[in-house]
């Protein structure tokens with residue numbers, strides 16, 4: 001996979017804009033992926049930042065089945081969000097024949113946390129997913145120590161689908177899958 005698959009969807013909601021992620025965005029994306037505090041919430045404790053070529057390879061691969069956006073606040077890149085097809089067999093096998101997707105996001109600029117932008121980005125992507133035919137959309141593997149993420153999904157209309165207990169880097173920990181159904 002040589003480059004990101006680019007789409008042409010741009011969503012404007014006041015000072016918040018979701019615009020297509022492009023190959024020009026690597027400096028932003030790589031900085032966020034190297035921030036230990038972001039990694040802690042996205043991946044867990046003690047996770048070393050991935051080398052930049054690995055980050056690019058993952059994003060390019062995910063873009064095959066995902067709409068990938070940069071979240072802009074006031075015209076500046078503040079984060080990213082993805083709307084991929086569901087890729088987790090444990091969830092897919094329980095919703096056979098349904099169009100199931102997921103949302104992944106990070107507000108990479110930590111000075112913008114807790115200002116409602118995550119909630120709004122989830123709302124916008126959820127609306128887009130349902131407009132495109134999704135039956136259900138998940139937020140996946142939200143760590144129990146990440147109530148900010150849980151609250152943002154709940155604010156956007158999601159509810160808990162399953163609580164799992166799985167081995168983590170520092171013992172067993174709980175994580176949440178949350179779901180929104182098409183109305």
Ligand SMILES: CC(C)(COP(=O)(O)OP(=O)(O)OC[C@H]1O[C@@H](n2cnc3c(N)ncnc32)[C@H](O)[C@@H]1OP(=O)(O)O)[C@@H](O)C(=O)NCCC(=O)NCCS
Pocket residue numbers: 038041042079105106107108112113114115116117118119120140141142143146147148149151152155
């Ligand atoms: C998770 C994330 C996307 C949320 O976006 P955000 O813009 O910061 O969140 P919002 O401001 O929209 O909403 C945050 C909510 O969490 C609540 N909150 C924040 N800290 C909290 C805490 N310690 N306990 C409980 N609730 C908390 C806020 O009060 C707010 O809820 P409210 O609007 O009902 O008051 C963003 O913080 C982020 O990118 N974090 C790092 C990466 C990450 O965790 N990604 C998701 C992985 S599953």
